[in-house]
Amino acid sequence: MTTFEREPGRLFIGGQWREAADGARTEVVDPSRGTVVTTVAEAGPADVDAAVRAAREAHDDGAWSGLSGRERGRVLHRVAQLIRENADEIAALESLDVGKPITLCGAVDVTNAANDYEYFANLAQSQDGALRDTPMNALAYTKREPLGVVAAITPFNFPLILAGSKIGPALAAGNTVVHKPADETPLSALYMARLFQQAGVPDGVVNVVTGTGPVAGEALLRHRGVDKVAFTGSTAIGRHVASVAGEALKPVTMELGGNAAHIVFEDADLEKAVGAVIKGFVFNTGQFCMGGPRLLVARSVYPTLLGILAEAVPGVPVGDPRDPATVVGPMAAEKHLRKVEEYVALARKEGARIVCGGERLDLDGGYYYKPTVIADLSNDSRVVQEEIFGPVLTVQPFDDEDEAVALANSTPYGLASGVQTTNLARAHRVADRLQAGIVWVNDWAMLDPAMPFGGVKDSGYGREYGPEALAGYTKVKSVVVSLD
Structure with missing residues (x-):
């Protein structure tokens, strides 16, 4: 195990590591011993605003959204490869942060995270439009485009996997991301920021803001620069997320509570x-x-x-x-x-x-x-x-x-x-x-990752995994060209 997990964590915004604007920090606790292992920066509204602005700038300059799906897929394949190359280190980090058994972290969390990015890398070039047969004297077709800036808000129980199930399809579709991990378990999100950069993901395409839900999460949810919210968490908080997103008419994917x-x-x-x-x-x-x-x-x-x-x-x-x-x-x-x-x-x-x-x-x-x-x-x-x-x-x-x-x-x-x-x-x-x-x-x-999952009733709506997930990170544009 390296010393990374014991180093104070900082925010990752626009390809740069930085402290919170007000210098606030929060403790990360090892649940197997109840002891503090490190601290991470605690983002406030100003930090969230900076992250969203960085994501918007990265999206609008086309350095990622302007790439072909095949080119984006190559980078995501590299992300999957880096996860596998650093599997032992990531498993140890996830075990320390969440308290889950090291064997489980390696066999399930790390393996599935690598598989997620690999799957969506392969799917990145499948965003085909469709030629439509109409009675108009026109060439009519549809195309799929990225939504823009995605807010990925993830829970404490599967930090690595549930981040991948959102960031993977979001990036494959050409979006940029601001990731707010759970305040209890932020370490793998910060580690992954390094791997994204190492894999060649352009600066600003993936940003990580650590902090609390009521402050950082709420600021991200309400930011007018966010185009879609992908949320996993409790049903109670999910209702709030849907309500706030609905006010701004933002699409939301929500995987909420269960009692199977x-x-x-x-x-x-x-x-x-x-x-x-x-x-x-x-x-x-x-x-x-x-x-x-x-x-x-x-x-x-x-x-x-x-x-x-x-x-x-x-x-x-x-x-x-x-x-x-x-x-x-x-x-x-x-x-x-x-x-x-x-x-x-x-x-x-x-x-x-x-x-x-x-x-x-x-x-x-x-x-x-x-x-x-x-x-x-x-x-x-x-x-x-x-x-x-x-x-x-x-x-x-x-x-x-x-x-x-x-x-x-x-x-x-x-x-x-x-x-x-x-x-x-x-x-x-x-x-x-x-x-x-x-x-x-x-x-x-x-x-x-080929099989979609998600809820009905109070367990939410939208789907993670599968081509259904990728579709949820795109918008459809219709083009009609007159032949007269």
């Missing part, structure tokens, strides 16, 4: 299902919008599956994220740990059965919580209905397929869902009825 149901039918392969269930709720310490924290189980196998979980879940390795054997690390911040504790306390108050877990893990002063399985809660419990965002699984029985679907669709969220069954017809039938942007069958968290 994972349905296990009586004909499921239980051994395979249990592995997917555990992965679905402990992955990234449960800090995963597309996690599976609600388990719905056919009543005939409900006691059996609860018994298997009671034995298997306590054996999941929880500990120091720097240990390659660790599967579950700490929560990303103390406030997230307290939130999990409050929900488990509420479950106890409502008479729930704590099958396993249900308490903090005292380890090195970090923000650890034992993976927890909760049974015997009613469907209208807040613990079932709301997004806990921690390593907590609620388990409910159902009697038939219709009840399973009704329970799965009973929350305001609709980001992901899952089905465990060996009946192929049932898999397709139930997938069609689930209100979710992505449905996994007989596994969980199968993601690839």
Whole structure:
């Protein structure tokens, strides 16, 4: 591990590293120990304005937007290559910043980030227009153009991946970007700024402003020089983002909260299902919008599956994220740990059965919580209905397929869902009825940049990944040339 993560971080604006205009700084905490590892500049409105102006100037001078898609793709391929060349360093940085296990950071975060930029590099030259057949005596065609300046506002749980899912397609389409990472986890965003510059991305095309949501995020959201907002975060903040963007008629892509149901039918392969269930709720310490924290189980196998979980879940390795054997690390911040504790306390108050877990893990002063399985809660419990965002699984029985679907669709969220069954017809039938942007069958968290994801209902709108994401960073222009 290099010393970069311990150096004080600065803002990256117009290709230059600078302090905040007022000199403000904020601490970055290692969640595995609760200790400060460095500080970063805390941007204010003046800094955000400078970043947006730099992005606007870079867009208008055509140094990036004027390149062909193939030329932009070459640079993005270089970004992907640099991520792979620096994989160990980036994984260590992400682990330090977020508290996620180092093995997970390498196998998932770094690998997927490189894949994201590579995918959109390949897609960069696919922005073809279309010749339209009309009765007019004219040559009529459409073309796709970049939107302009994109504000990318990303959360704390997957800083590297969720930045790539926005910056990748934005750059592929020819836009410029101002990235505001979560205030808890800014380090990989600053590291990536160096890689963008090294890869040949022109100055001002990617800018990074670290700081708080209420100050830096709000200034970026309200800036009249921003043409599109790409946001991942909570549903509550998402409503505010949509409202403010709507006032200025700015397009928005929003991936918001989730509370996915994972349905296990009586004909499921239980051994395979249990592995997917555990992965679905402990992955990234449960800090995963597309996690599976609600388990719905056919009543005939409900006691059996609860018994298997009671034995298997306590054996999941929880500990120091720097240990390659660790599967579950700490929560990303103390406030997230307290939130999990409050929900488990509420479950106890409502008479729930704590099958396993249900308490903090005292380890090195970090923000650890034992993976927890909760049974015997009613469907209208807040613990079932709301997004806990921690390593907590609620388990409910159902009697038939219709009840399973009704329970799965009973929350305001609709980001992901899952089905465990060996009946192929049932898999397709139930997938069609689930209100979710992505449905996994007989596994969980199968993601690839070619497959779009995003929400319905309170989980947001627009799509990340796939050609659908690229289209969301473009505008369509029609050209009609008279042949008279």
